[in-house]
Amino acid sequence: MTQSLQSFPEFIQNAWNKSGFSAFTDIQERAIPEQLENKDLIIESPTGTGKTLAYALPALSKLNPEVKNAQVLFLAPTRELAMQIYDVCQKFTENSGLSGASLIGGANMQRQLDKLKKKPQFIVGTPGRVKELIQNKKLKVHEVKTIVIDEADHIIEAGFNGDVEQVIAATLKDRQLVFVSATINNKTEDWSKKLAVAPVIVKVEKDLVKSEVSHTFMVSDYRDKVENLRKLIRHTPGIKAMVFINSSMKMDEFATKLEYKKIKLGVLAGNSTKQDRQRVINDFKNGKIPVLLTTDVATRGLDIPDVTHVVHFEMPEDVKQYVHRSGRTGRMGKEGTVVSLVTKAELTSVKKWTAKMNVPLQKQLLERGQVIVEEGVSRGPSTKRTTPTNEKNTQRKSDGFKKRR
Known part of the structure; x- marks a missing residue:
């Protein structure tokens, strides 16, 4: 195994063991070490191969509970995917002293503002709502070290790439960018490379025989x-x-x-x-x-x-x-x-x-x-x-x- 589970904080190890997982998948083995080295990444891996944990575990492991501001942003094109990512992050930060907030379009704005008052360390949201809260100075992103853009190809298809670019522009230039999707076409790869700095491209194919x-x-x-x-x-x-x-x-x-x-x-x-x-x-x-x-x-x-x-x-x-x-x-x-x-x-x-x-x-x-x-x-x-x-x-x-x- 390229990356040992024992190198992660104890709260992640406990959540992993509680989930019943036995070993990292191919995409997790290949992507996690690169992300832990703060490299910009473009990750392509089919549905069902463990992409979410491939980017979530290293991002969450680098959070500092003493810093009471957003340090990681996870952006997703749909509210359903955003909530799924949020649930995973909640599960893997249990008993860690870390907190998060979900900021999705169509949900009650006041409730989201109340969440932000609690100074969450990780944010999961849809691009439009996150951009809106940054522009209204309700969400501070000067401490953000990592931005993950999941379903990057769908972000472009849905026309949310402009919102994502504005969110990225609001953060400091030394932040890490991670673009993720089941399929990365030329358009998505070109867009990712335009925003990232010398991104490492990690691609794996699902082994449908091994997956039973x-x-x-x-x-x-x-x-x-x-x-x-x-x-x-x-x-x-x-x-x-x-x-x-x-x-x-x-x-x-x-x-x-x-x-x-x-x-x-x-x-x-x-x-x-x-x-x-x-x-x-x-x-x-x-x-x-x-x-x-x-x-x-x-x-x-x-x-x-x-x-x-x-x-x-x-x-x-x-x-x-x-x-x-x-x-x-x-x-x-x-x-x-x-x-x-x-x-x-x-x-x-x-x-x-x-x-x-x-x-x-x-x-x-x-x-x-x-x-x-x-x-x-x-x-x-x-x-x-x-x-x-x-x-x-x-x-x-x-x-x-x-x-x-």
Whole structure:
């Protein structure tokens, strides 16, 4: 391990052990030492690889409880992501004497001003609200040593890059900048390099084999996809599934059909109100609804633990989008299942993507009220071999899956 946990303050070690983590992930091993050396960073790592702790732990470890001013700023494009980061920071500063504040748009301003009066050492917020409080001289940033910009690509897409630049400009020039995202395109990298000083670029790819994610497919005509999804949900005990649809236009139609069949679900679309969005997310997290119908846009920045299944109801555009969606399950080394509901024409793309990723692809069938996963494995459009039964397959069987040889 490049960076030893024992080098962190005791409160971080205690929180780590309490969380049950065993070892740093690849991105944590590579990014933490660089950040502890106060280097500017550009971090690219897929969903589910532990990015939040990769930047939060070193930032929090450098906080001085004796300094009663903001020392670290975490900026996120959505209020949901900001609150997730805030929750992580709260968890890892327990019993440390450190305090934080969440400053997000759409929330009560007076409550946030009251939080700032308590002199928090770390701030998590959305760019617009943080900028507003700095400009109104309610948030002092002269002690800020580190600024983390999470989901940097989404910051640009949403048009918040101007707000971020103003926040950065308000701090001293020797502060550290850390840009983070699951995907860093050329535009995002150029923007980051414009603001940072000789940034170190840290990129890792998620190992979907090591993360215990099973990739499967079910073939049917497009008109039968809703019924196959219903059967999958009905006959998979304990399912907690994110179902991806390419646009919001057909969401209501699919949701109505599934609800008619007595399937409990939530709908998360890009045009959902903040109140509806938060209610649906909370219900899904808490297990009140087992299924979340969503688009890629609606899930940007969301970190929902213990998702058992990702279902590609409609096909991703490319392998990168396939990996990004699939990364919603099997997070931090847990087991998960990816199911592609495909027509015969769409199957070729899924086989090509999984072959490129070098992961097995198995066929699922629905027979006599059971989900059956065939033993035959495809590693490419025309290559098949047999996979021996192992512990993972045995576990799948106990979860309501059966293997057919």
